[in-house]
Each structure stands twice: as structure tokens, then as C-alpha cells.
Amino acid sequence: MISSDFGVWVGAFFTLAIFSYLFKGNIVFEFAEHTFIGFSAAHFFVEGYHNIINMAVRPMQEGQVSWIIPIILGVFLFARYVPSISWLSRFPVAIMVAIVSAAQIRGTLHAEFVSQIAATTELNILELSDLIFLIGVVTVATYFLYLKRLRESRVLSATSRIGRYFLMVAFGASLGTTVMGRYSLLIGRLQFLFGDWIKLIK
Amino acid sequence: MTQFLRKLDDIDDRIIHVIIGLSVLLPLIRPIQLPLSPSDMSMDAFEAINSMPPGSRMFLITEVEPTTAAELFPQLVAVHRHAMSKGVRVIYACTSPGSPPFLTGVVNDWQEKYSYEYGKDVVILPFRAGGESVVVQIGQNFGGLYDQDYRGDSLAGMEIMQGISDIEDVDLVVSIGGAELYRWVVRHIQAPTGLPTIVGCTAVMTTFVVPFYSSGQFVGIISGLGGAADYEYLAGVPGAGTSGMDAQSLGHMVLLILVALGNISAFLLKRDSNNKGN
Numbered sequence: 001m002i003s004s005d006f007g008v009w010v011g012a013f014f015t016l017a018i019f020s021y022l023f024k025g026n027i028v029f030e031f032a033e034h035t036f037i038g039f040s041a042a043h044f045f046v047e048g049y050h051n052i053i054n055m056a057v058r059p060m061q062e063g064q065v066s067w068i069i070p071i072i073l074g075v076f077l078f079a080r081y082v083p084s085i086s087w088l089s090r091f092p093v094a095i096m097v098a099i100v101s102a103a104q105i106r107g108t109l110h111a112e113f114v115s116q117i118a119a120t121t122e123l124n125i126l127e128l129s130d131l132i133f134l135i136g137v138v139t140v141a142t143y144f145l146y147l148k149r150l151r152e153s154r155v156l157s158a159t160s161r162i163g164r165y166f167l168m169v170a171f172g173a174s175l176g177t178t179v180m181g182r183y184s185l186l187i188g189r190l191q192f193l194f195g196d197w198i199k200l201i202k
Numbered sequence: 203m204t205q206f207l208r209k210l211d212d213i214d215d216r217i218i219h220v221i222i223g224l225s226v227l228l229p230l231i232r233p234i235q236l237p238l239s240p241s242d243m244s245m246d247a248f249e250a251i252n253s254m255p256p257g258s259r260m261f262l263i264t265e266v267e268p269t270t271a272a273e274l275f276p277q278l279v280a281v282h283r284h285a286m287s288k289g290v291r292v293i294y295a296c297t298s299p300g301s302p303p304f305l306t307g308v309v310n311d312w313q314e315k316y317s318y319e320y321g322k323d324v325v326i327l328p329f330r331a332g333g334e335s336v337v338v339q340i341g342q343n344f345g346g347l348y349d350q351d352y353r354g355d356s357l358a359g360m361e362i363m364q365g366i367s368d369i370e371d372v373d374l375v376v377s378i379g380g381a382e383l384y385r386w387v388v389r390h391i392q393a394p395t396g397l398p399t400i401v402g403c404t405a406v407m408t409t410f411v412v413p414f415y416s417s418g419q420f421v422g423i424i425s426g427l428g429g430a431a432d433y434e435y436l437a438g439v440p441g442a443g444t445s446g447m448d449a450q451s452l453g454h455m456v457l458l459i460l461v462a463l464g465n466i467s468a469f470l471l472k473r474d475s476n477n478k479g480n
Contacts, residue, residue: 103334103390174406181405187446188271191446
């Protein structure tokens with residue numbers, strides 16, 4: 001009826017400890033919270049250490065000397081703790097920002113801009129859902145026109161107000177799915193407590 | 203009744219927590235089998251995999267982690283079981299260091315039931331650090347990024363990897379992730395290659411993913427626990443998703459009632475204070 005697995009008992013203890021906060025803050029909750037933070041920090045430290053060893057140090061030992069470059073750049077990040085050479089830390093940050101920007105701009109333009117606009121032009125306005133979609137796109141776009149003269153015109157002030165309603169519907173839908181996600185997390189924990197620990201759920 | 207509604211404004215939060223907890227727990231212990239009607243997004247996702255001929259290859263990239271496992275893991279299991287039952291081969295990859303235990307768990311747990319062979323029908327590629335830059339590499343230099351599986355065994359000798367030097371050599375891409383993974387996939391895999399792509403996401407992310415489904419860039423979406431339940435229902439393999447849906451539905455129902463009561467209470471109190479002011 002109840003699990004004999006030590007790991008499950010530990011999991012159940014920490015789940016209940018976190019849930020205890022719903023009644024009021026207490027020392028058991030704080031213990032669970034600090035343990036979680038400690039374990040997370042330790043986990044990421046070990047993960048990072050192994051990544052450096054497996055992905056850079058080991059290949060370097062096998063003759064791929066170019067891996068010395070990311071290692072040096074990584075060490076440069078810590079230079080900010082030494083004021084006289086803190087400028088060195090700008091190099092790795094600049095390289096990371098440049099790489100991420102380049103990767104994002106290249107992919108975003110086609111996938112998230114051109115393709116989305118192309119799909120919008122293919123809408124069939126004789127269908128109600130497509131028509132609503134199109135009105136939403138246009139009115140929301142006008143909501144983000146910040147030129148004062150344009151915003152004060154009667155037509156654009158009306159469309160931007162409609163656009164605001166579309167945005168509110170979108171935010172409402174987003175909040176609704178957020179609640180659904182939180183319920184899923186609760187269900188997951190209850191399935192663990194009453195399925196894996198106390199075996200009440202078949 | 204009016205007095206009761208007025209008093210609701212002062213109700214202790216803990217009573218609401220207990221009501222919500224019970225509304226979720228009771229249907230888990232005693233399922234009431236509420237009817238499921240799968241969404242179009244889920245049906246399209248299911249159909250995309252269902253129509254794949256046996257022996258074809260699917261590339262599934264995930265970032266399932268303990269924080270998102272309640273929603274994403276049932277999706278992963280449902281897709282894995284469906285693919286294995288259809289004879290579709292799966293190449294797993296991940297962009298998060300917490301994912302490999304989930305992947306090995308799925309692959310090991312269902313091996314006996316579906317009699318598949320590691321290296322021939324399924325393979326798990328190792329975690330690579332770098333987030334989006336890893337997906338860029340998958341799109342541009344798949345063979346250069348991976349030459350070993352997660353155990354360190356060479357991919358060259360594995361039957362499932364024969365003829366795969368590029369991501370375009372697979373037949374379908376599936377992305378199961380909680381945050382930005384779907385964006386990385388559409389930017390660096392779907393858009394440049396045009397490969398049919400399915401996205402599994404947490405419910406929170408659904409409104410951000412849907413525009414890509416509407417535009418045809420994604421052929422299907424599996425959204426949250428509900429999407430997993432839809433998929434299990436369509437595949438005829440009840441699992442963690444289906445068993446959680448009664449609790450989802452009843453929990454939402456109770457929440458809606460509480461929201462309505464809270465609003466009525468607030469309205470009555472506002473009217474009272476206005477009357478006193480006059």
C-alpha cells in the first residue's frame with residue numbers, strides 16, 4: 001500500500017515540505033527550499049565541469065588544439081573580478097552576443113517574419129475565422145504605431161483600440177494555458193504522492 | 203445567499219487550496235471517465251506520424267526536464283510508443299543536460315513490449331551544450347556534431363544512422379520542449395529544410411506556437427497534458443496524459459466556479475460601498 005523505495009520517500013518528504021508553504025511559511029519549507037537551491041547549484045556545477053572536460057579538455061588532449069580558444073575565452077570571463085584586467089571579460093561576452101545575434105537574425109527573418117507574412121497573405125477572407133485573423137493582425141499592428149500624428153487620427157485610434165482588445169484576448173488565452181500548465185504540475189505531484197508513494201491511484 | 207457571497211471576500215486562502223487540491227485528487231483516485239475530444243492540432247500531429255511507413259526515420263529533439271516533465275514526459279512516452287508500434291525509427295537528441303535520464307527511461311521501459319533494438323530502431327544522441335547554437339549545428343552540420351551516441355559508441359556502425367549525414371535525411375522532425383526549443387527548430391531546421399515538423403510544448407507556450415501551425419510551418423502541435431491525452435486517445439494507448447485529464451477538467455471547473463463567485467462577491471461589495479457613499 002505504501003512504497004518501500006527510499007528515494008520515493010525522500011521525494012514525498014520534499015513534495016510535502018514544499019506544499020506546506022500553502023498553509024504558512026515554516027522551517028520544513030525553508031529546509032526544502034535551501035536543499036533544492038543547494039542541489040541545483042551543485043548539479044549545474046558538476047554538469048558544467050563535465051562539459052568542459054568532455055567537450056574541450058579531452059579533445060584538446062587528443063590533439064584538437066583549437067579547443068584552447070574557448071577555454072581561454074571562458075577564463076577571460078573571470079577577469080572581471082580583477083579590476084586591472086577586467087576589460088578582458090568583454091571579449092567572450094562580445095563573441096557570445098555576436099554569435100547568438102547572427103544565429104537568431106538569420107533564422108528569424110525567414111522563419112518568423114517572411115513565412116508568417118506569407119501565410120497571412122494566403123488567408124481566405126470569405127471564411128470567418130480567416131477574416132477575424134486578418135482583422136486581428138492589421139488592428140494589432142496599428143496598435144504599435146507610435147507616431148503621434150498617426151495615432152491621433154480617428155481611423156487609427158479606432159483600429160488601435162480594436163487591436164488592444166485582440167491583444168487582451170491573446171493575453172487571456174495565454175493566462176488560461178498558464179493555469180492549465182500549473183494544474184498539470186499539481187497533477188504530476190499528486191500522481192507521485194498518491195501513485196508512487198501511497199499507492200491509492202491505480 | 204447574498205450574505206454568503208459577501209463573506210466569500212474574507213475567505214481564508216487555505217480553504218481554497220484544499221478545495222482545489224481535492225478537486226484534482228479525487229478524480230485521480232476515482233476516475234470519472236469524462237469524454238475526450240482531441241483537438242485538430244493533436245489529430246494532425248498524430249496523423250503525421252501515423253502515416254509514416256515502417257522503417258522511416260524521425261528525429262526527436264527534446265529538452266524535457268524535471269520542471270516540465272509533468273506535461274512533456276507523457277507526450278514523449280505517447281509519441282515513442284506510437285512510433286515503435288508503427289515500426290518508425292527514432293533518433294533522439296536533447297538540448298538540456300536533464301533530458302538524457304528521461305530518454306533512456308523511455309527507451310528502456312518500452313523495449314520489451316515493442317521488441318525494438320537499440321542502434322537499429324532507436325538511438326539516443328548525447329547532450330550538447332549551447333542551446334540554440336546546437337540546433338543551428340543540427341540544421342547545418344548534423345554529421346559533424348554527432349559521431350557517438352550518449353554511451354560513447356560510434357554511430358557509424360549503427361543501422362539506424364546508415365545514410366544519415368544531414369538532417370534532411372530524416373523524414374520527420376519532432377520537437378518536445380518547454381521554452382524556446384520550438385523557435386530554434388523552426389528557425390534552423392524547419393525553415394531551411396522544409397521538413398515536416400511536429401511540436402510538443404507546455405500549455406503555457408501554446409499561444410506562441412499556434413501561429414506556426416496556422417501558417418503551415420508545423421504540421422501538428424501536442425499541447426501540454428491535454429495534448430498528451432489527445433495523442434494517447436488517438437493511438438489507443440491510455441497513459442499518464444489520459445489519467446490526468448479528469449483531474450484537469452474537474453480542477454478547471456472548480457476554478458471557474460471560484461472565479462465566478464469571487465467576481466460576484468466583489469461586485470456585491472462594490473455596490474454596498476457605493477450605496478453607503480450615497
